[in-house]
Amino acid sequence: xxxxxxxxxxxxxxxxxxxxxxxxxxxxxxxxxxxxxxxxxxxxxxxxxxxxxxxxxxxxxxxxxxxxxxxxxxxxxxxxxxxxxxxxxxxxxxxxxxxxxxxxxxxxxxxxxxxxxxxxxxxxxxxxxxxxxxxxxxxxxxxxxxxxxxxxxxxxxxxxxxxxxxxxxxxxxxxxxxxxxxxxxxxxxxxxxxxxxxxxxxxxxxxxxxxxxx
Numbered sequence: 001x002x003x004x005x006x007x008x009x010x011x012x013x014x015x016x017x018x019x020x021x022x023x024x025x026x027x028x029x030x031x032x033x034x035x036x037x038x039x040x041x042x043x044x045x046x047x048x049x050x051x052x053x054x055x056x057x058x059x060x061x062x063x064x065x066x067x068x069x070x071x072x073x074x075x076x077x078x079x080x081x082x083x084x085x086x087x088x089x090x091x092x093x094x095x096x097x098x099x100x101x102x103x104x105x106x107x108x109x110x111x112x113x114x115x116x117x118x119x120x121x122x123x124x125x126x127x128x129x130x131x132x133x134x135x136x137x138x139x140x141x142x143x144x145x146x147x148x149x150x151x152x153x154x155x156x157x158x159x160x161x162x163x164x165x166x167x168x169x170x171x172x173x174x175x176x177x178x179x180x181x182x183x184x185x186x187x188x189x190x191x192x193x194x195x196x197x198x199x200x201x202x203x204x205x206x207x208x209x210x211x212x213x214x
Contacts, residue, residue, distance in 0.1 A: 006126070006129075006130075008040060008126070009040050009041070009042070010035075010038075010040060010041045010042070010063075011041075011042050011044060011055060011059065012035050012041060012042065012043045012044060013044045013045070013046075013047055013052055013055070014043075014045070014046075015045040015046035017045065017046035018046050022046075025045075052075075052078070053078060053082070056078060056079050056081075056082035056084060057082050057083075059079075059082065059084050060084060060085065060129055061084060061085045061086075061087060061122070061125055061126065061129065062076070062079035062080075062084040062085065062086050062087065063087050063118075063122055064076060064079075064086060064087060064088040065087075065088070065089065065114060065115070065118040066088055066089060066091055066092075066094060067091070067114070068092075069091065069092035069093075070092050070093060070094065070097075071092065071093050072093060072097055073093070073094060073097050076088065076094065076097055076098060076102075077097065077145055077149055080098065080101060080141050080142065080144075080145045081142055081145045081146055081149075082142070083138045083139065083141070083142045084138070085102075085103060085125050085129060085134065085138060086098055086101065086102035086103065087102065087103045087104075087105075087118070087121055087122050087125050088102050088103075088104060088105075089104065089105055089106065089107035089108075089114070089117075089118070090104050090105070090106060090107055091107040099141075099144065101137065101138075101140075101141040101144070103121055103124065103125045104121075105117050105118065105120075105121040
């Protein structure tokens with residue numbers, strides 16, 4: 001289809017197969033069939049991360065009507081790194097993750113209202129895509145993500161965090177009091193040469209023992 005002289009094509013990468021639940025795709029069979037039948041939509045189903053990363057480099061807009069409360073959306077960060085315009089709701093941690101670069105709309109719990117609001121914002125983003133200001137913003141967006149979410153930067157943060165823990169273990173007198181602390185630290189990992197990943201470390205400290213579980 002065309003919009004203001006632009007040819008539009010939608011690539012859909014979506015399947016429960018990524019979680020090992022491929023049979024759950026059946027509940028969305030009607031929508032999947034419509035995607036497969038539409039001349040301007042390509043349904044790719046599940047694809048490995050390197051395939052999607054390459055596809056993002058050729059895409060212009062990352063349409064993401066998210067309804068799951070994510071804490072650090074890796075797919076969004078990968079799309080930002082590729083220079084895609086993000087269209088998503090102001091839901092959960094997405095405002096923080098997208099760092100004011102996204103074309104963002106108010107989240108609606110009602111599915112029909114959400115679809116309408118999302119469609120309007122997506123259309124606005126399509127119409128504005130050729131704007132030079134938008135392109136400058138997307139270039140800056142990619143630089144921001146690639147610099148902030150890279151292994152060198154994250155490794156330095158982790159070294160500082162772990163060093164402070166080590167120092168605390170030597171300084172504190174564990175016999176004098178009981179301490180039980182649970183630290184949950186997400187690692188929104190790297191872009192660049194490797195694929196962006198996510199790791200977590202859980203640390204438990206108790207009286208008279210240093211028990212580290214990671």
